Amino acid sequence: MSEPLRLVVFDVDGTLVDSRAHILMAMQDAFEGAGLSVPSRDSIMHGVGLSLPELMAQLVPDQSASVHHDLAEGYKSASLMRHISAGEDAAAVFYPGIRAVLDRLKIDVFTLMATATGMSRRGLDRIIAQHQLDGYFQSTQVADTHPSKPNPSMLLAALRDTGVAPENAVMIGDTSYDMLMGKSVGTHTIGVTWGNQSPDHLKQADVLVHDSEHLMSTLTTWMENLS
The missing domain is CATH 3.40.50.1000 (HAD superfamily/HAD-like)
Structure with missing residues (x-):
């Protein structure tokens, strides 16, 4: 059978x-770039797996949807730049x-x-x-x-x-x-x-x-x- x-x-x-180290560093870049306090490591890690706007809304629920969107875009840019600076060998x-x-x-x-x-x-x-x-x-x-x-x-x-x-x-x-x-x-x-x-x-x-x-x-x- x-x-x-x-x-x-x-x-x-x-x-x-x-990818925890990379996520935390890119998240720090995004929040500092937006002039906001960086959330705790535990709160960031707990939300990994959500889409970026959902994650940002969970991390800073007192901020507006536009701020959540900007943070998500900031994270994407920071993540890409860190990948580029690390080079092709940084798998x-x-x-x-x-x-x-x-x-x-x-x-x-x-x-x-x-x-x-x-x-x-x-x-x-x-x-x-x-x-x-x-x-x-x-x-x-x-x-x-x-x-x-x-x-x-x-x-x-x-x-x-x-x-x-x-x-x-x-x-x-x-x-x-x-x-x-x-x-x-x-x-x-x-x-x-x-x-x-x-x-x-x-x-x-x-x-x-x-x-x-x-x-x-x-x-x-x-x-x-x-x-």
Whole structure:
């Protein structure tokens, strides 16, 4: 009997790559450029995964929508400038063992992969190019063309692109927004504890994993249960 086609959907920032230092520095640039106090590290990290305007509204709710927009644009500009100044050799850093997880999933003919990330298209394309990930993801959903998480738009688009039913898909992420998005669509959910939100915020996850080996073994069990 043939195995069912399944879809593994990854968040990127905080799940696949560790971009905390870059995010914090670009956020500092954006707020200082707008003449505003820089929010705390914890408040910034907690909001990573939201679209930029949503994140800015969460960080400075007393400011107007126009200020939130300007901060978002300031962050984009600061992020780009920091990437340019760092040079082409400054690749995004995978969390330990994560590249091996992607490589193992890629060779499984019954497994498709996708991204559902609050990153921009430009940012995701940069990571894919830096790490030679062309062909790894059958669907790449980014914040540029979707409402902010936990709205399920990105995940629904990935399911449409691949033709996989929600019950044969899993959403993997480091934030409550990822878990809520997966639950609203009916996918399995795996929360990773090495990212931007603490395990206390991942209570909606079906499973919590603590390192790449735990993630791979959890995915293997999930796939076997679908057979």
